[in-house]
Every structure is written in structure tokens, then in C-alpha cells.
Amino acid sequence: MTLSSHPEARGVGVFEPTIGEQIRLDRFLDGVKGSGREELLDAVQLLAKHYYVTHPATVRWLANEAAKNLVGS
Numbered sequence: 001m002t003l004s005s006h007p008e009a010r011g012v013g014v015f016e017p018t019i020g021e022q023i024r025l026d027r028f029l030d031g032v033k034g035s036g037r038e039e040l041l042d043a044v045q046l047l048a049k050h051y052y053v054t055h056p057a058t059v060r061w062l063a064n065e066a067a068k069n070l071v072g073s
Contacts, residue, residue: 032043
């Protein structure tokens with residue numbers, strides 16, 4: 001599935017969040033409001049790992065794939 005074929009991304013800029021992403025964020029934040037200290041610490045650890053480790057690695061991989069596609073065309 002390409003970005004342009006994604007049902008939430010039609011007519012939306014590549015870096016603009018979709019309505020579905022905004023709804024998922026709102027649901028997550030509503031769930032956090034009732035969380036205890038331990039649950040919040042677990043969530044912070046998972047979010048930090050994603051922000052500092054997983055996301056940058058994913059962006060590097062995507063940039064590498066894009067570069068390969070440019071070289072191959």
C-alpha cells in the first residue's frame with residue numbers, strides 16, 4: 001500500500017497527521033488520565049525507547065531505502 005492509496009491520507013500532506021492518528025492520540029491520553037504511578041512509568045519507558053531508539057532507526061532505514069530507490073531509477 002502506498003501513501004497515496006491509504007484511505008486516511010488522501011488530499012493530506014505527507015507530514016500532516018490523519019484524523020485516525022488524532023483519534024488514537026486522544027484515546028491514549030484519556031487512558032493515561034486514570035493510570036497509576038507504575039503504569040505511567042511503564043508508559044514513559046516505552047515511549048522513551050520509541051522516541052530515542054526505534055524511531056530514529058526506522059527513519060534511517062527509510063532514508064536508506066529512498067536513497068536506493070533514487071540510485072536505481
